[in-house]
Amino acid sequence: AQRVTQPEKLLSVFKGAPVELKCNYSYSGSPELFWYVQYSRQRLQLLLRHISRESIKGFTADLNKGETSFHLKKPFAQEEDSAMYYCALGGSQGNLIFGKGTKLSVKP
Amino acid sequence: EADIYQTPRYLVIGTGKKITLECSQTMGHDKMYWYQQDPGMELHLIHYSYGVNSTEKGDLSSESTVSRIRTEHFPLTLESARPSHTSQYLCASSEWGRGGVYNEQFFGPGTRLTVL
Numbered sequence: 001a002q003r004v005t006q007p008e009k010l011l012s013v014f015k016g017a018p019v020e021l022k023c024n025y026s027y028s029g030s031p032e033l034f035w036y037v038q039y040s041r042q043r044l045q046l047l048l049r050h051i052s053r054e055s056i057k058g059f060t061a062d063l064n065k066g067e068t069s070f071h072l073k074k075p076f077a078q079e080e081d082s083a084m085y086y087c088a089l090g091g092s093q094g095n096l097i098f099g100k101g102t103k104l105s106v107k108p
Numbered sequence: 109e110a111d112i113y114q115t116p117r118y119l120v121i122g123t124g125k126k127i128t129l130e131c132s133q134t135m136g137h138d139k140m141y142w143y144q145q146d147p148g149m150e151l152h153l154i155h156y157s158y159g160v161n162s163t164e165k166g167d168l169s170s171e172s173t174v175s176r177i178r179t180e181h182f183p184l185t186l187e188s189a190r191p192s193h194t195s196q197y198l199c200a201s202s203e204w205g206r207g208g209v210y211n212e213q214f215f216g217p218g219t220r221l222t223v224l
Contacts, residue, residue: 043217
């Protein structure tokens, strides 16, 4: 079964602290993974995808096939990073399978 | 400006009414999607389309129907709304073919539906 698990519903950190949002997936083939973000009163938008191997707004995510994980990391959190983060897996129908999301709250 | 639009943004309606949620995009995308999201839960794909006259059902079974008569328009219809249909509905679109199967999906602002 194709599935995405985000174990943390809420993650609260202080400004300047490191952040790691966890994502595990279940997929039998070669996965394509994404992180989408939704800031307050804004639309859901793509943050990054694993095949581009880039850093966006200081965030990085590495695909670990052995652990079937795609955790999102940032070394120093900023208040503007506060948002809802969704991990997504490319499904067999060409669609996206989303996790339940993690709400990141960065306190001053 | 290229964008994806959804109307209405909020809808409160009585049981048994027929409703149509509108989705239009000026992105020039071939692929369009409808997702359903209950509060605090994941997005579930309910319908998608590869292009004009193409519609497919998604992972989550839904009593809604869709049509794709024009590339830019992908409306979702509920013939008889019920309280169990109360949810947020998100429309999205993406390019087809270029860059691989899983091109970036662009999302609309959503329609929050409440059926009394």
